[in-house]
Amino acid sequence: MSETTQLTADAAVSGKKAAAPPRFQLARYRDLSLIPVIFVLGVIGFIVSPVFLTSDNLIGVLQQSSELSLLVLAEAMILICGRMDLSLESTIGVAPVIAMWLVLPSSGPATFHGIGLFPTWTSIPVCLVVGLLIGAINGFLILKLRVNGFIATLGMLTMLRGLQDGVAQGKSIVAVPASFSYLGKAEWLGAPAAVWICLLLFVIGGLALGYLRHGRALYAIGGNTGAARAAGIRVDRITWIVLALGGLIAAFAGVLYTGHYGAISATQGDGWIFQVFAATVIGGVSLNGGRGTLFGALTGVVSLQLVVNVTTLGGVPPLWDKFLYGAIIIVALIISRFASGEKQD
Amino acid sequence: MSNGRTPSSAASPSPPPAVQAEGIVKRFGPTVALDRVGITVGVGDSHALVGRNGAGKSTLVSVLTGLHAPDAGRVAFLGEPAPAAGDTAAWQARVACVYQKSMVVPELTVAENLFLNRFGPGRIRWSKLRAAARDLLAEYGVDVDPATRAADLTVEQGQFVEIARALSFGARFIILDEPTAQLDAAGIDRLFTKLRELQQQGVAFLFISHHLQEVYDLCSTVTVYRDARHILTSPVADLGKADLVAAMTGEATQTASSWHAAAVTRKGDGGTEPVLRAEQLALDGAFDPIDFAVRPGEVLGLAGATASGNTALGETLVGLRKATGGRTTVAGQPVRPGSVPHALNAGIGYVPEDRHRQGLVLGRSVAENATLTVTDQLGPYGTVLPSKTRAFAQRMIDSLDIKTSGPAQPVADLSGGNQQKVVIARAMARDPRVLVAVRPTAGVDVKSKDSLLGVVRGVADRGDAAVIVSDELDDLRVCDRVIALFHGRVIAEFGSGWSDRDLVSAMEGLPAGAGGDKGDQE
Numbered sequence: 052m053s054e055t056t057q058l059t060a061d062a063a064v065s066g067k068k069a070a071a072p073p074r075f076q077l078a079r080y081r082d083l084s085l086i087p088v089i090f091v092l093g094v095i096g097f098i099v100s101p102v103f104l105t106s107d108n109l110i111g112v113l114q115q116s117s118e119l120s121l122l123v124l125a126e127a128m129i130l131i132c133g134r135m136d137l138s139l140e141s142t143i144g145v146a147p148v149i150a151m152w153l154v155l156p157s158s159g160p161a162t163f164h165g166i167g168l169f170p171t172w173t174s175i176p177v178c179l180v181v182g183l184l185i186g187a188i189n190g191f192l193i194l195k196l197r198v199n200g201f202i203a204t205l206g207m208l209t210m211l212r213g214l215q216d217g218v219a220q221g222k223s224i225v226a227v228p229a230s231f232s233y234l235g236k237a238e239w240l241g242a243p244a245a246v247w248i249c250l251l252l253f254v255i256g257g258l259a260l261g262y263l264r265h266g267r268a269l270y271a272i273g274g275n276t277g278a279a280r281a282a283g284i285r286v287d288r289i290t291w292i293v294l295a296l297g298g299l300i301a302a303f304a305g306v307l308y309t310g311h312y313g314a315i316s317a318t319q320g321d322g323w324i325f326q327v328f329a330a331t332v333i334g335g336v337s338l339n340g341g342r343g344t345l346f347g348a349l350t351g352v353v354s355l356q357l358v359v360n361v362t363t364l365g366g367v368p369p370l371w372d373k374f375l376y377g378a379i380i381i382v383a384l385i386i387s388r389f390a391s392g393e394k395q396d
Numbered sequence: 397m398s399n400g401r402t403p404s405s406a407a408s409p410s411p412p413p414a415v416q417a418e419g420i421v422k423r424f425g426p427t428v429a430l431d432r433v434g435i436t437v438g439v440g441d442s443h444a445l446v447g448r449n450g451a452g453k454s455t456l457v458s459v460l461t462g463l464h465a466p467d468a469g470r471v472a473f474l475g476e477p478a479p480a481a482g483d484t485a486a487w488q489a490r491v492a493c494v495y496q497k498s499m500v501v502p503e504l505t506v507a508e509n510l511f512l513n514r515f516g517p518g519r520i521r522w523s524k525l526r527a528a529a530r531d532l533l534a535e536y537g538v539d540v541d542p543a544t545r546a547a548d549l550t551v552e553q554g555q556f557v558e559i560a561r562a563l564s565f566g567a568r569f570i571i572l573d574e575p576t577a578q579l580d581a582a583g584i585d586r587l588f589t590k591l592r593e594l595q596q597q598g599v600a601f602l603f604i605s606h607h608l609q610e611v612y613d614l615c616s617t618v619t620v621y622r623d624a625r626h627i628l629t630s631p632v633a634d635l636g637k638a639d640l641v642a643a644m645t646g647e648a649t650q651t652a653s654s655w656h657a658a659a660v661t662r663k664g665d666g667g668t669e670p671v672l673r674a675e676q677l678a679l680d681g682a683f684d685p686i687d688f689a690v691r692p693g694e695v696l697g698l699a700g701a702t703a704s705g706n707t708a709l710g711e712t713l714v715g716l717r718k719a720t721g722g723r724t725t726v727a728g729q730p731v732r733p734g735s736v737p738h739a740l741n742a743g744i745g746y747v748p749e750d751r752h753r754q755g756l757v758l759g760r761s762v763a764e765n766a767t768l769t770v771t772d773q774l775g776p777y778g779t780v781l782p783s784k785t786r787a788f789a790q791r792m793i794d795s796l797d798i799k800t801s802g803p804a805q806p807v808a809d810l811s812g813g814n815q816q817k818v819v820i821a822r823a824m825a826r827d828p829r830v831l832v833a834v835r836p837t838a839g840v841d842v843k844s845k846d847s848l849l850g851v852v853r854g855v856a857d858r859g860d861a862a863v864i865v866s867d868e869l870d871d872l873r874v875c876d877r878v879i880a881l882f883h884g885r886v887i888a889e890f891g892s893g894w895s896d897r898d899l900v901s902a903m904e905g906l907p908a909g910a911g912g913d914k915g916d917q918e
Contacts, residue, residue, distance in 0.1 A: 264778050266780075268771070270760060271764075275753075277754040278753075278754050278757050278768070282769045283736045283740040
C-alpha cells in the first residue's frame with residue numbers, strides 16, 4: 052500500500068498502545084511469559100547447587116526434555132485446532148515396538164523375534180508410518196464417527212499400551228538396529244542430536260503455524276469452527292491431517308527415546324500425557340483451542356524440566372516429582388486465568 | 397387493593413390485573429431497549445405483544461420475568477409490587493415464560509422435570525413423585541404419561557409440560573414466546589385449545605408471535621411496540637390487520653426515511669445471463685423447492701421471519717448446508733452442493749448471519765479475520781506473509797472505513813458495526829460474483845448500517861449481484877426485488893416499490909393483499 056496509509060496505520064497503532072490498558076499488553080506477550088520464570092529458575096538453581104550451571108547438567112536437562120517436547124509439539128498443534136489427543140503417550144512406545152516386530156528377523160540370538168517383513172534399514176520409516184496410522188485412526192473416530200475425542204483417545208491410549216505389552220510380551224526390546232538408535236544417541240556440535248532435531252522441528256512447526264495458510268487455518272478452526280467453515284476452510288480435512296501428524300511426531304519421539312536409552316522400554320511414555328498437558332498449558336496454549344504458540348509450548352517444557360532438575364539438585368526426593376507437576380499445572384492455570392482475564396471451562 | 401397501596405391504578409373497583417408494568421425504561425449501554433413502555437394484562441386475558449425485531453419485546457419479557465431489573469418504572473403482579481431482583485422462587489410463583497426452545501431436561505422423565513429441585517426432604521420416592529406428576533398434569537388436562545422421557549415428547553407436549561410446571565409454582569401469568577414457530581397446524585390447534593381452557597381457569601397469557609393471524613385467532617387484546625416505544629394497545633376486534641401492520645411499521649415515519657433502490661427498468665431482462673440461479677433448490681424441513689435468478693447489477697432480497705427458511709436458503713446457496721434437491725448455478729456453471737470451498741471458488745461470497753458464531757475468530761486480529769478467505773493469495777507456495785496480510789487488511793480497512801487501531805488489533809475489541817465490516821471485508825476479499833449476506837446489519841448502529849448496505853449495493857452496481865437474506869426492512873430496501881418466504885414457501889414477490897405494510901404482512905404470514913382488507917377477520 053502507499054506510504055501514507057502505512058504511516059497513518061503505524062501512528063494509530065502507537066497512539067492506541069499508549070492508551071491501552073495493561074491487560075491488553077499482558078495478553079499480547081503471554082507467549083513470552085515463561086521467559087522470566089526460566090530465568091528465575093536459573094537463579095534459584097545457581098543458588099541451590101553449583102552443579103546446576105555446568106554444561107553437562109544443562110545439556111542433560113535439554114536431552115531429557117527432547118522426547119517430551121516432541122509430544123508437546125504434537126499436542127500443542129492438536130489443542131490449537133481445538134481437539135485433544137491423549138493417546139500420544141502410548142504411541143511413543145507402541146510405534147517403535149511395532150516397527151521392530153515388522154523388521155527384526157524371526158529367528159536369532161536376540162530375545163525379541165519379529166516377523167522380518169521389511170529390511171532392517173526401514174525401521175524408522177516404518178515406525179513413523181505406524182504413528183501416522185494411529186493418528187489417522189484417531190481422526191477417523193473423532194471426525195467420521197463423531198465420537199467424543201476425549202474418550203476415544205483415552206481408549207486408544209489404553210488399547211495401544213496393551214498392544215505394546217502384547218507384541219513385546221511385556222518386555223523391553225534391547226536389540227534394536229543401529230540405524231534406529233543412531234539419532235537418539237548421536238552427538239552433533241557438542242550437544243545431543245536429539246536436541247538439535249527437536250529445536251529444528253519446533254522452528255519448522257512454528258514457522259508453519261505462523262506463515263503457512265494451512266498453519267494459520269489451525270487458529271481459525273480452533274478459535275471458531277463455524278467461522279472457519281464459512282470462510283471455506285476444509286475444517287475436517289485439516290483437523291485430520293493435524294491428528295495424523297501428531298501421531299507421526301509421537302512415533303518420532305519414540306525413535307529418539309529408544310536411541311537415548313538404548314532399548315524400547317515396556318513402560319516407554321507411560322503417564323507422560325500429564326506432563327505433556329502441563330507443559331502445553333503453562334506454555335500458554337488454550338485448552339479451548341485457537342490460542343497459543345509452539346514457542347510458548349517449548350518454554351513450558353523447559354520450565355517444567357528445570358523445576359524438576361532444580362528440586363532434584365536441591366535434594367528433594369524424586370518421589371515428589373508428581374506432586375510438583377500437579378502443583379505447577381494448577382498454579383499456571385490460575386495465573387493464566389487472571390492474566391488473560393478469560394474464564395476457562 | 398388488599399393493602400391499598402396502589403393509588404395510581406386507574407380502575408380501582410375491578411380486580412387488579414395479572415400483570416401491570418408502567419413506565420419501564422431499560423438501557424444497555426448507550427442503547428435504549430425500552431423507552432417508558434407499559435403493558436397491562438388482565439386476569440384470564442390473552443394479550444398479544446407484537447413488534448418488529450428490535451421493538452423491545454424480548455427485553456420486556458426479561459424485565460417481566462425478573463431476568464433484568466428495569467432502570468425505571470414499576471412492575472406489579474395482581475396489584476402487588478414485583479419481587480426483588482434475584483428472588484427466583486418469588487418470580488417463579490408469579491410468572492413463567494415458555495420459550496421457543498424447550499427448557500426441560502431432555503434425558504429426564506416428565507415427572508422429574510415437573511418437580512426438578514422440588515423433590516421435598518429426604519430420599520426421592522419415585523412412585524409418589526410420578527403420582528403427583530400425574531395429578532398435576534390431570535389438573536390442567538395435559539395428556540402426557542409422566543414416565544416418558546422429556547426428549548420423546550412432541551414440541552407442544554413439551555410446552556404443555558412447561559406450562560403445567562409454571563402453573564404448579566403458583567404462577568397465573570404465562571408468557572409464550574413464539575410458541576407456534578415449530579408446530580404444525582394440528583399442534584397449533586391443540587395448543588390453542590389448551591390455552592383457551594386455561595384462560596377459563598383464570599390464567600393470563602402474554603402471547604408473542606410473528607404470526608399475526610394467530611393473534612387474531614387467540615388473543616383479545618393486542619399491544620404494539622416499535623423502536624423501544626409503546627405504540628398502541630387495543631382490543632383485537634377493533635383493530636384491522638392493516639392498522640395493526642401500520643402500527644408495527646410506522647407508516648408516518650416511512651415517507652421521510654425510506655429509501656428504495658431506484659426502480660430502474662432493466663434493458664433486456666431476459667437477455668442477460670443471470671449471475672446466480674437456483675433451480676428447484678430445496679432443503680427438506682427448511683424450505684420447499686424454489687426457483688429464482690439474480691441478474692448482473694441486481695440485489696435480490698429473501699425476506700422472511702425467523703422460521704421462514706430464508707436463512708437456511710442463504711446457507712444452502714453458500715454451501716454450508718447441502719440441498720436435498722435442485723441445484724445452484726453461478727454464471728451458468730453448476731456449483732457443487734454442500735461445499736463452501738467450491739462455492740467460494742465459484743464466486744459466491746458469504747456474510748454469515750451470526751458474526752460471533754460463524755463470522756469471526758474473536759481472539760485473532762482484524763488482519764487475520766479479514767483475510768481468512770484469501771490466505772491462498774498472500775504469498776507463494778502456501779505461505780502467508782505477514783507483510784502482505786497487513787497490506788491486504790489495511791486496504792480493506794481503508795475501503796470499508798473500519799474503525800480500528802490497526803490490522804493487528806484483536807477483532808473482539810471492535811464495536812459491533814466495525815466487527816460486521818470485518819465480516820463483510822472477508823466476503824469481499826475474493827471479489828465475489830455474487831454476495832450472499834444474511835442479516836448483514838444485525839446489531840449495528842445506524843451509521844454502520846448505511847455503509848454496510850452501501851457495500852452490498854456496490855457489489856451490484858459494479859455489475860455483479862447480491863442476495864440479502866433478512867427480515868429487516870432497511871436491509872431489504874436496497875434490494876431491486878424481494879421474495880418473501882413464509883414457512884418454507886414463497887408467499888409473495890415484490891418489485892422495488894413495495895410498501896412496508898405489504899412486505900411485513902407477507903412475512904407475518906398474511907397472504908398478499910390481506911393487508912388491505914379492513915376490520916375483522918371472520
